Amino acid sequence: MGGASTIDPAGPDGKRPAASGRSRVPVLLPLPLAGPYDYAVPEGWGVPQPGTLVAAPLGGRVLAGAVWHGAPDGTVPEAKLRPLAALLPAPAMTAPLMRLVDWVARWTLSPPGAVLRMALSVPAALSEPRVRSGLVLAEGVEPATLPKARARVAAVLAEAPVPWSAADLARAAGVGPGVVKAMRDAGLLVAVAMPEGAPPRLGGAPPALSPAQAEAAAVLRAAVAERRPGATLLDGVTGSGKTEVYLEAVAEAVARGRQALVLLPEIALSAQVIARFRARFGADPHVWHSEVTGARRRDTWRAVAEGRAPIVVGARSALFLPFPDLGLIVVDEEHETAFKQEDGVAYHARDMALVRAHLTGIPAILVSATPSLETLANVARGRHARLHLPERHGSAGMPRVEAIDLRATPPPRGQFLSPPLAAAIGETLGRGEQALLFLNRRGFAPLTLCRGCGHRFQCPNCTAWLVEHRYARRLECHHCGHAEPVPPACPECGAEGSLTPVGPGVERIAAECRERFAGARIAEMSSDTVHGAHTAAHYAAMIGNREVDLVIGTQLVAKGWHFPHLTLVGVVDADLGLAGGDLRAAERSFQVLHQVGGRAGRADRPGRVLLQTWAPGHPVMRALVSGDVDRFVAEEMAERRAGGWPPFGRLAALIVSSPDQAAADEAAEALRRAAPGADGAGEGFRVLGPAPAPLSILRGQHRRRLLLKAARGVDVQALLWAWLARAEVPRAARVDVDVDPVSFL
DNA sequence: AGCACGCCGACT
DNA sequence: GTCGGCGTGCTC
Numbered sequence: 134m135g136g137a138s139t140i141d142p143a144g145p146d147g148k149r150p151a152a153s154g155r156s157r158v159p160v161l162l163p164l165p166l167a168g169p170y171d172y173a174v175p176e177g178w179g180v181p182q183p184g185t186l187v188a189a190p191l192g193g194r195v196l197a198g199a200v201w202h203g204a205p206d207g208t209v210p211e212a213k214l215r216p217l218a219a220l221l222p223a224p225a226m227t228a229p230l231m232r233l234v235d236w237v238a239r240w241t242l243s244p245p246g247a248v249l250r251m252a253l254s255v256p257a258a259l260s261e262p263r264v265r266s267g268l269v270l271a272e273g274v275e276p277a278t279l280p281k282a283r284a285r286v287a288a289v290l291a292e293a294p295v296p297w298s299a300a301d302l303a304r305a306a307g308v309g310p311g312v313v314k315a316m317r318d319a320g321l322l323v324a325v326a327m328p329e330g331a332p333p334r335l336g337g338a339p340p341a342l343s344p345a346q347a348e349a350a351a352v353l354r355a356a357v358a359e360r361r362p363g364a365t366l367l368d369g370v371t372g373s374g375k376t377e378v379y380l381e382a383v384a385e386a387v388a389r390g391r392q393a394l395v396l397l398p399e400i401a402l403s404a405q406v407i408a409r410f411r412a413r414f415g416a417d418p419h420v421w422h423s424e425v426t427g428a429r430r431r432d433t434w435r436a437v438a439e440g441r442a443p444i445v446v447g448a449r450s451a452l453f454l455p456f457p458d459l460g461l462i463v464v465d466e467e468h469e470t471a472f473k474q475e476d477g478v479a480y481h482a483r484d485m486a487l488v489r490a491h492l493t494g495i496p497a498i499l500v501s502a503t504p505s506l507e508t509l510a511n512v513a514r515g516r517h518a519r520l521h522l523p524e525r526h527g528s529a530g531m532p533r534v535e536a537i538d539l540r541a542t543p544p545p546r547g548q549f550l551s552p553p554l555a556a557a558i559g560e561t562l563g564r565g566e567q568a569l570l571f572l573n574r575r576g577f578a579p580l581t582l583c584r585g586c587g588h589r590f591q592c593p594n595c596t597a598w599l600v601e602h603r604y605a606r607r608l609e610c611h612h613c614g615h616a617e618p619v620p621p622a623c624p625e626c627g628a629e630g631s632l633t634p635v636g637p638g639v640e641r642i643a644a645e646c647r648e649r650f651a652g653a654r655i656a657e658m659s660s661d662t663v664h665g666a667h668t669a670a671h672y673a674a675m676i677g678n679r680e681v682d683l684v685i686g687t688q689l690v691a692k693g694w695h696f697p698h699l700t701l702v703g704v705v706d707a708d709l710g711l712a713g714g715d716l717r718a719a720e721r722s723f724q725v726l727h728q729v730g731g732r733a734g735r736a737d738r739p740g741r742v743l744l745q746t747w748a749p750g751h752p753v754m755r756a757l758v759s760g761d762v763d764r765f766v767a768e769e770m771a772e773r774r775a776g777g778w779p780p781f782g783r784l785a786a787l788i789v790s791s792p793d794q795a796a797a798d799e800a801a802e803a804l805r806r807a808a809p810g811a812d813g814a815g816e817g818f819r820v821l822g823p824a825p826a827p828l829s830i831l832r833g834q835h836r837r838r839l840l841l842k843a844a845r846g847v848d849v850q851a852l853l854w855a856w857l858a859r860a861e862v863p864r865a866a867r868v869d870v871d872v873d874p875v876s877f878l
Numbered sequence: 879a880g881c882a883c884g885c886c887g888a889c890t
Numbered sequence: 891g892t893c894g895g896c897g898t899g900c901t902c
Contacts, residue, residue: 157902159902160902162879162901162902163879164879164880164901165879166879166901166902169902170901170902171902172902173902189902190901190902191880191901191902192880192881192882192900192901193880193881193882193901194880194881196879205902206902209902210902213902214902215902246879247879250879864897864898879901880900880901881899881900881901882898882899882900882901883897883898883899883900884896884897884898885895885897886894886895887893887894887895888892888893888894888895889891889892889893889894890891890892890893
């Protein structure tokens with residue numbers, strides 16, 4: 134991860150033999166350079182094919198790069214060329230992956246090398262394959278003569294005389310790792326080279342599918358079998374069995390000897406999803422995300438490149454793995470904004486997954502209970518097919534959703550649960566069932582102010598309030614990580630005991646519940662209490678075992694969990710996501726609230742969802758209460774169409790940032806002056822801004838935004854290239870480009 | 879991304 | 891008088 138990697142040139146030393154009249158090849162390096170560099174091919178190598186991974190000297194170091202496709206640049210004089218240092222012992226990049234790199238670079242206006250960097254993110258995997266050693270019994274060792282623990286180890290090896298890893302061996306023998314180590318040191322065990330991991334043996338049979346599932350699965354299996362390019366939306370409510378259906382498509386790819394890639398948002402918390410793959414195929418899929426590091430990361434990359442990984446389940450970065458024979462890409466929860474990478478190369482993994490599938494000539498499946506408007510528009514245009522799963526027979530059905538009008542039944546002063554919601558929680562707990570309260574805000578209170586002088590605690594690096602975290606006794610900025618202790622007195626007027634928390638976070642809701650539902654066992658789930666897959670699984674088990682009565686959580690609890698005893702979901706502030714005028718605020722609110730509501734009543738008992746809102750008439754609330762999703766989508770689509778917004782128009786953002794406010798303003802003005810067209814408007818496009826970004830100072834950077842809004846069919850990239858080339862931006866400011874922005878921060 | 883070269887403050 | 895801050899520019 135991070136850092137373009139120097140690698141050990143397995144080949145010649147770093148001297149510079151003159152390159153004389155030999156062939157030259159373009160080599161793309163994992164650096165933000167404008168394009169590939171030309172290199173001389175040492176004598177006797179032959180001409181390396183495009184995609185070949187090579188070690189190339191650059192300045193004083195040697196980098197891993199890829200021989201690129203297309204003609205060498207040719208303008209660099211022969212004498213300046215340096216010879217390639219070595220061919221790397223790793224499979225060459227495939228043509229579709231090289232084309233993907235070019236495609237993403239062009240689309241995002243990033244240097245191709247910056248994109249290549251994502252595809253060569255595992256430097257260790259590019260050098261000589263790791264020789265793993267395993268342990269076998271030394272010759273002539275007689276198990277019977279050994280002490281008990283050692284005898285058990287010997288027995289395991291006698292039973293299965295293949296090389297074992299030390300950890301596996303200790304586990305199988307039921308002894309500590311020390312025993313195995315001591316036996317090796319004593320010469321009772323010897324290390325031998327272990328063969329590279331064979332592909333997992335996949336087996337398993339399809340589960341019993343409903344007729345609708347079976348029909349959808351058959352369509353998708355056929356598409357995979359025939360390698361039919363094109364995308365299909367697979368949608369249906371929570372519990373309609375979408376996963377089982379796409380797993381059949383995965384099974385088809387595997388049966389044909391091809392690989393399948395399944396992209397998920399934030400995989401770290403989806404242990405339950407991995408378990409479903411295991412249940413279906415009898416073996417774990419290869420897993421890829423940022424928390425997979427070290428030897429595991431290297432082995433997985435290698436297994437993918439060598440075709441030994443039939444199924445890969447991964448976060449967005451898995452999109453750039455070197456599959457030699459990909460047969461299917463699935464994007465699960467395709468509406469999730471986590472698929473959009475914001476920093477560095479700003480790409481949307483869902484959209485680029487469709488590109489990779491297209492370039493590879495294979496089918497793609499987009500899966501969601503609440504598809505994005507982009508995807509629905511593509512279905513409407515006939516660009517994607519659609520398979521819709523109806524609600525499943527025999528399931529609990531969709532929960533009943535009701536809005537609580539806070540204007541009519543407000544919470545008591547200083548509290549946040551309205552009487553109807555509090556009553557419903559009390560009844561649920563009284564029946565011995567579980568309830569979940571959802572509030573997408575960490576900490577105790579989002580704002581602290583002084584009752585004496587009105588002072589508000591603000592982050593020194595960002596335009597944001599500091600959030601009180603009462604357990605940690607700190608005021609924290611959720612944008613830059615700044616934290617300070619809660620002071621005993623107001624720093625402005627010196628008054629003591631005058632600081633007042635304003636508004637709720639999950640900690641405050643938990644405090645209120647402890648008071649109101651004495652004796653209830655409460656679990657708080659937010660990124661402050663749940664750190665990664667392990668704790669998440671722990672919480673899930675506690676909830677599943679009914680060791681918890683009331684769950685209070687942030688967005689984290691909305692994701693894919695199945696809690697069979699949970700029958701009530703209360704949304705503390707259903708209006709929260711609607712503030713701020715974001716283009717997709719309504720769509721996203723609907724998706725999140727629908728998803729968290731889906732946690733209620735999945736077993737035999739009906740679920741109930743209560744939404745606390747000040748605006749029960751808002752289209753999002755009406756859609757959730759009535760369940761009339763189609764109408765909501767139609768209204769939202771009509772608004773977007775009328776305004777020329779995505780998915781009916783295109784957007785690109787230019788984000789100016791600088792530690793110096795004047796430089797940021799100057800750069801923004803320079804961009805404005807250089808805007809394409811007459812005064813920023815032309816055939817099918819218009820430039821909006823500059824305006825301060827919603828977080829006008831973030832991590833000490835002053836930020837300004839300009840927005841290019843264009844009709845579909847306008848070559849946005851061409852406009853942006855010309856625009857950026859024209860603009861004279863002061864050095865003290867930088868400009869980032871975000872094509873198809875998802876977030877407007 | 880590194881790494882080198884190149885001009886202005888606080889130390890032996 | 892030097893060590894060293896990181897601003898700017900180059901790497902086939």
